[in-house]
Amino acid sequence: MDKQQTPPESELPWMSKPANRSLNHAGYFKLEQFTEVTEKEILNIHGVGPKAIRMLKEVLQERGLSFKQD
Template sequence: MAGAETEDADPPKGTSNPAARGLRGAGYTCLDDLVGVPAAELKKLHGVGPKALTVIQAELERTGRSLG
């Protein structure tokens, strides 16, 4: 199980450092934390813009999940 946690422990590859810091600062520490979260809520975070949302959504969809 530790391998699965490690895989989702960081923001998806391609997410900028400011977006990664904004996500972590808001308590989103792994990809699983983002499932069902409205994109509008994430857009309010510092550093999280259209590119970061596109990257996050694509990674979630790769695993059969999505934003809210």
């Protein structure tokens, strides 16, 4: 991304700076994107840990969504 572009507005919950930054850097900005990946795939992103997964699962459930099943 060059300096002229602004990143899309993120609808992810606030987790921690490393987790939010890592997910945004990996291209995750919308909750619906997590329905296409497994928890394990997200855990493989540096900076994302079990606490971030728990928080994402809660928000996904509130919207009737879930991670892709293994």
